[in-house]
Amino acid sequence: MNRDIAVLGAGMHPWGKWGRNFVEYGLAAARQALADAGLAWGDVQYVAGADTIRNGYPGFIAGATFAQALGWSGARVSSCYAACASGAQAIDHARARILAGLCDVALVVGADAAPKGFFKPVGGDRPDDPDWLRFRLLGATNPIYFALAARRRMAVHGATTDDFAAVKVKNARHGLANPNARYRKEVTAEDVRASAVVADPLRLLDICATSDGGAALVLTSMEFARAHGIADPVRIAALSTVTPTFPKTVLDLPDFATDSAMTVAPPERPFRSAIAHAAYEEAGIGPGDLSLAEVYDLSTALELDWYEDIGLCEPGGAEALLRSGATAIGGRVPVNPSGGLASFGEAIPAQAIAQVCELAWQLRGRAEGRQVEGARTGIAVNQGLFGHGSAVIAVR
CATH class of the missing domain: 3.40.47.10 (Thiolase/Chalcone synthase)
Structure with a gap:
């Protein structure tokens, strides 16, 4: 079975300490990725969001948060948290959906507004954590x-x-x-x-710093990429x-x-x-x-x-x-x-x-x-x- 999928778009918001809401970073990255792919938000059938757990409730439902920020379109969503592997897990969700034939175009977005200094446990005193x-x-x-x-x-x-x-x-x-x-x-x-x-x-x-930033990918089936004139995409x-x-x-x-x-x-x-x-x-x-x-x-x-x-x-x-x-x-x-x-x-x-x-x-x-x-x-x-x-x- 061929498990390749195409990467048609990539976008990022520059890393730094910008003092803004994480949604702004993800939104900027998503729009860049869509423009890079030559697609519109309305073409996206599935949004996979990588969660941030230090930015309140919207961070825990990142897929829906970014979908709302882009404008409700009926796209299906998922949200996942896997510590430093969160973004890759979100890519995996989108990839699985494409390979299953359940969608042709997926948007993957992750963004964070990180606190300064060492990361702290989330949720107060939790001796089972x-x-x-x-x-x-x-x-x-x-x-x-x-x-x-x-x-x-x-x-x-x-x-x-x-x-x-x-x-x-x-x-x-x-x-x-x-x-x-x-x-x-x-x-x-x-x-x-x-x-x-x-x-x-x-x-x-x-040692690496903690930063604000956002990144996004537009992923598609190989059939979709070829139908849109991209014979040799990154896969x-x-x-x-x-x-x-x-x-x-x-x-x-x-x-x-x-x-x-x-x-x-x-x-x-x-x-x-x-x-x-x-x-x-x-x-x-x-x-x-x-x-x-x-x-x-x-x-x-x-x-x-x-x-x-x-x-x-x-x-x-x-x-x-x-x-x-x-x-x-x-x-x-x-x-x-x-x-x-x-x-x-x-x-x-x-x-x-x-x-x-x-x-x-x-x-x-x-x-x-x-x-x-x-x-x-x-x-x-x-x-x-x-x-x-x-x-x-x-x-x-």
Whole structure:
């Protein structure tokens, strides 16, 4: 069965701290995506919204919220929340509906107006909520476990803080030419080393910010695309949202007390690697076929882990791959040519959608100033808390 769907439109509202309602960001992105596709809002049969849980009730019903903002049209809607994988889950909903033959044109939208500083648990005191527990009992904000993962990488693979700084330098350079990036400034290794320590060994410039932003995609059946004169569109060839296998080995603090990995041999493939490899299997390709990758660089150290998780190198080889220049634009497989979270910050429900927007622009040859030469295949990956993660493979 051919599971390809077409990406006809991509749109974004620039990331930043704009002080406006998240709906404005999503609306702007949706209108851009529709214009990019050459379609009108009335052509959309299905809206998949990626939820934001920090923006009141409208954020929990994002599909209907964006449909209302665009103007009630009778389109069917869905809304979903999957932490950092929310956008990819929304893409998955739309893809499934198209492949089932229930619609030809779907709009996927995610947007956020993020609070400044560390994310906090939502909903007040909730002692049954792992997020609440890790904050209240362990004092473990997100940068704490980013730092624990970084320390592990240093101990196991010999990574240095200079390697982490080099990731930031690379991504900042990539983001210079991206009009949607929040931070468009050259960064040096000295700048990283001079920034404040947030959670040792990570400094302020090693960790992504929280941002406002929006992203949207217009997805269609291949038949619809061809009927409208687009014979060779960018296609989503695979989408993986697999969960961990027993024993769970996700490096998330809330799981430490119940993780059976302490007493049972780990699974053959760690969780993040399993996410990517399920997508490879579905698309019928391997890491060697990639032209570029968009990975979820919540911290500079985490980007190095992703190199190995998506198969760009063997475990322990990420530092050498980075130092070789292979993951910079002009290298063998550029990683985060968009600038990544290092240049954007994190707008949770929009992020996975934004990654696919970048894949679409790259594969069309429209990523001006940051174009990966001859790009034909790209992967976008991320991981949310508690077993949520995603990998999307786009081809042309």
